[in-house]
Amino acid sequence: MSEFAGGTGDTDLEGELHVMGNLKIDADRLWGDLMETAAIGGTAKGGIRRLALSEEDRRVRDWFRTRCEALGCSVTVDGMGNMFAVRPGQDPELEPIAIGSHLDTQPTGGKFDGVLGVLAGLEILRTLEATEFRTRHPLVLVNWTNEEGARFSPAMLGSGVHAGKFDAAYAYGREDADGISVETALDAIGYRGGEPVGSMRFAAMFELHIEQGPILEDEERLIGIVEGVQGMRWFDVVVEGRESHAGSTPMETRRDALVVAADLIGRVTAIATAAGGKGTVGHLEVEPNSRNVVPGTVRMSVDLRHEDDAQLDAMTAALEQQIARLGEGPVSLSLTEIWRNPVVPFDADCVSAVAAAAEASGYPSRRLYSGAGHDAANVAAVAPTAMIFIPCREGLSHNEAESCTLEECAAGAQTLLDAVLIYDRRIEGAQPA
Amino acid sequence: MSEFAGGTGDTDLEGELHVMGNLKIDADRLWGDLMETAAIGGTAKGGIRRLALSEEDRRVRDWFRTRCEALGCSVTVDGMGNMFAVRPGQDPELEPIAIGSHLDTQPTGGKFDGVLGVLAGLEILRTLEATEFRTRHPLVLVNWTNEEGARFSPAMLGSGVHAGKFDAAYAYGREDADGISVETALDAIGYRGGEPVGSMRFAAMFELHIEQGPILEDEERLIGIVEGVQGMRWFDVVVEGRESHAGSTPMETRRDALVVAADLIGRVTAIATAAGGKGTVGHLEVEPNSRNVVPGTVRMSVDLRHEDDAQLDAMTAALEQQIARLGEGPVSLSLTEIWRNPVVPFDADCVSAVAAAAEASGYPSRRLYSGAGHDAANVAAVAPTAMIFIPCREGLSHNEAESCTLEECAAGAQTLLDAVLIYDRRIEGAQPA
Structure with a gap:
């Protein structure tokens, strides 16, 4: 179990800011990754068609693996195709703090839904590597399989099996419109990994995502501190x-x-x-x-x-x-x-870390609930979890016209990094079971 | 022009009843015709699929022609496939009184919509022939082409060209879902006739039809005296x-x-x-x-x-x-x-003849407007016209479960006969143009 490491003197905001001061993500580098991977399954109208376990998904997965390994991470894949890129921490006894989201899209999806949460994680690993900063906990960047549910129903399948919500046999048997099963599709692109699903345990998980709603834009807030997912x-x-x-x-x-x-x-x-x-x-x-x-x-x-x-x-x-x-x-x-689906309240410590991170950068923020389901809602059943939202134009999502600015993506990635750093220092690590 | 032949002494209801007393339609014979022709395109669920100008339509047209000719009628066909079976009257100078409706059906149509109006006309011709009764006016029994509009849009096409509402070239060019034109379909079944469309002029026309609504059934009326068609x-x-x-x-x-x-x-x-x-x-x-x-x-x-x-x-x-x-x-x-479509008021003399006919038989009746379009609404533009409705179960129509009783059909046919006889005696015939 984890708890606040109270009274150690380094958990106050000033101390946190000191650490964080040297760690600034590179907005242009993140934007470059977003635009580069948007070409994998890119559509004429500026969106992405990258259905789960398709050839396009294989290509972006290969890209992701190569980039993570270049940063010295070890990349493992579990039986559902969920990908985990681990960066060691100072204390190998601690469970890793997870960041991530999904790289699959809707048939006429946009460039940010899911993708941002994974590529912001990659940018964080690069920032840490460039400054040779080592967190106490290991970090793990995750790409969850079939979040969208567009090719295989239901949605959030990979994280659902990871969290014990779905049975693996059930998930393997799900079929697309052509009768191709998840199992067959995983094998076809070579992404049925050897790790048992759910064996990777997290000290916490943070997911950055676009809001997919109009609240932040309407109120001119840059960061949404997500307190949970609506029932x-x-x-x-x-x-x-x-x-x-x-x-x-x-x-x-x-x-x-x-x-x-x-x-x-x-x-x-x-x-x-x-x-x-x-x-x-x-x-x-x-x-x-x-x-x-x-x-x-x-x-x-x-x-x-x-x-x-x-x-x-x-x-x-x-x-x-x-x-x-x-x-x-x-x-x-x-x-x-x-x-x-019942209300999923996120972990108070994780939410507090997100709030402190937004405050540290002076980003206008508000607390809100997610109206949509996310991988984080599944993971919340097995690990302390929270989410960060950034605005998207007119709340438009699941649409090729989905749009965010470089500044918004950068603010989200910076808040994600800072929330991880704050949580990493605040929390006494849990011992592996 | 026609007008009431007032003051001749034989136009009062008593005199009319005297004539009509000997002329009773044969309900079983009418019902037999309905059931016999229902087999032409009959469906497993008891309905009829007899699309305009289809092979089934050809078969029922052949059946109709044979029956009419057996009664000594001359059958002519106009360029739109409209069929006219003429029974001479006492005065060859008079224009004929028309009765009729249509033999085509919806793709999953019932046994009565349209068919009743034609077969009741046939039963009337048989009744007159059996009693050797000769009306003053010739009578003409009409089968209008493509009333339903199910295969070729728009509906009421044959009567529409007859009445000058549609141009013949327009009508010939209408195509079904397979791209087959009305002209081609007419030729394919051998029913593009030689008579110029609209050349047959009527002293009046009466159309018997099922109500296709619930009013008569709900009020337990056997006869609807139709005053016009709603706008x-x-x-x-x-x-x-x-x-x-x-x-x-x-x-x-x-x-x-x-x-x-x-x-x-x-x-x-x-x-x-x-x-x-x-x-x-x-x-x-x-x-x-x-x-x-x-x-x-x-x-x-x-x-x-x-x-x-x-x-x-x-x-x-x-x-x-x-x-x-x-x-x-x-x-x-x-x-x-x-x-x-503007309101089409029916001719006051024709409506009056229908009302007198219903009263003569003591059928419970009410006046109403037709909510649906009918061939009679087209013909009303070129001849005095009225309609007679009978109830149908739950107002159900354009449906294989469309249902009327033998008694209802018989009451409709009897009222149709009596309205024709009353009109035939009341009205001074118009001279051919």
Whole structure:
């Protein structure tokens, strides 16, 4: 177990700043890596198509391995293809502090989602190597397999098996649209490694990522201190009315599934707004979906999120109540919860290290919760974890137009480095099990 | 021009009843024809697939021609494939009274939509032939080409060219999904006839059809006296918001196209209900339509109908106003009218003949407007016209489960016969032009 190394005199911010003063990441070098790897699977519109375990993924993995080994790191690969580049610390008895994210992208993904978290880690290793600075803990830079879930569902598969959330056999059996399994795809690109999945234990993990939302940009903050990941519940709703002729069915005898679905959409918005959470109907299908036919059936999704599981319970209850109320009319409704993820609070010490790091550089920052899932949310189950967000233009992500500035990427990488250094000095290392 | 032959003493209901007393259609014979022809293109689920100008359409046309000729009728076909079976009247100077509908169906159509109107006409010809009754006017039983518009768009094509609504060249050029034109398809089944389209002029036309709505069934009426066809306007609405992440976009900064579309759906319902008309959003597409993405774009249809064009103008204005109001928010909306059909009022004398016929048999009836388009709505532009509706189960139509009883079909056919007889005696014939 880890705890604050209180009263040693070197854990105050001034001492930390002294150490950190000499360690400045090279923004241009980081930007150069981002642009260089963006060409691996680069699209005409300036995005990246680098699906998990594809030939493009193999190429970026090879690039990553070569760069890490050039810095003197030993690179190991586990059975899920997760890659670990280890830089020794002063104390070989300590578990490593992990940094990293993922190098795979959406089919029409951007240049920053995931990639930034890995390449900022590489930049940190370079900075440490250039100044010959050695941390107390070893450091490990991680590239997690299939975070996006775009080729193989579900998302965050590599970190999920690492954290014991998914069984390895389940993960190996997942297939892409062409029926190719994860296992086959790992072998095809030569990235099924020999290390047992989950055998690499972390003293902590820090993940830098773009926000994928508009909050930081809207408030002109450079750094998001991520306190956790919102709880999330996914529902399927089926509204069953009666298909009938738009010309000959009087308004008062209709059983219009879409009119009721529309009413529900308004109620979902009201529930989320009242609770200070989020509620979204993102998917909706109408049957028969013909201009002159009163809709007989609507199938729709409801996505509810909140930073507090009790509030999420209350939102769920309110949704059930509205569904029951609407079902008293001439149309029937069914509600099925298909998935839920509880709130994942990040580790207080890790979050505190991120906050201190942002403060040290004077970056305008705010605390927030992640609305999206991340590898860090899986890792949080097995190690103290936190995340750092930087803004991205208009919150746009999973899109070739995804955009961040060099300055934002640099601020994120610097905060990541400083958070690791602060944590490295503050925390008494855990002994290997 | 035609007018009531007032003061001749034989136009009162009693005199009409005397004539009609001997002329009773044979319900079983009619039902037999319905079931026999339902086998031509019959589906496993009890419906009919008999697309316009298909091989199945050729077979039912051949069947129809043979039956009509067996009754001594001369069958002619015009250039659009519209079929006319003429039974001479007492006065060869008079234009014929037309009865009929269409024998084509939807891809998964029912056994009654259109077919009933033609086969009830055939049953009427048989009844007249069996009793050797001769009307003053010639009668003409019509099978209109491509009423459904399922294979070739638009619908009501044959009657549309007949009435001068569509140009023949336009109609010939319409293509099905395989690129086969109407002209080619007519030739392929040997039903491009030699008669100039529109050359057959009518003293009047009566069309029997299933209601395709629930009003008659709900009110337990056997006969609908159709006073006209509702006016109809079709609009396309595009709602443009901003696609964003469902987890990381706060409710207050969203530009959710579906939330606004849902609001509009409620307003369309309110507009229609307040005006005593009909308003339907039957088609709606969400982009990107992904569970965890706030919808960026919604494309939807709006269908407005009313029996009064002035009310339809007011409904349109209200829709424009609501679109403008919603467009003041963070999402933009556009409204495009893509099609309109004005109200088609049927001929007062023809409607009166239908009402007298229903009363003569003591059938419970009500006056109503047709919500759907029909060949009669086209013919109304060139001849006095009315329609007769019978109930169908739950208003279901364009569906293999479309259903009517033998008694309902018989009541419709009897009313059709009696309306023709009443009109034949009441009206001074128009002279051919």
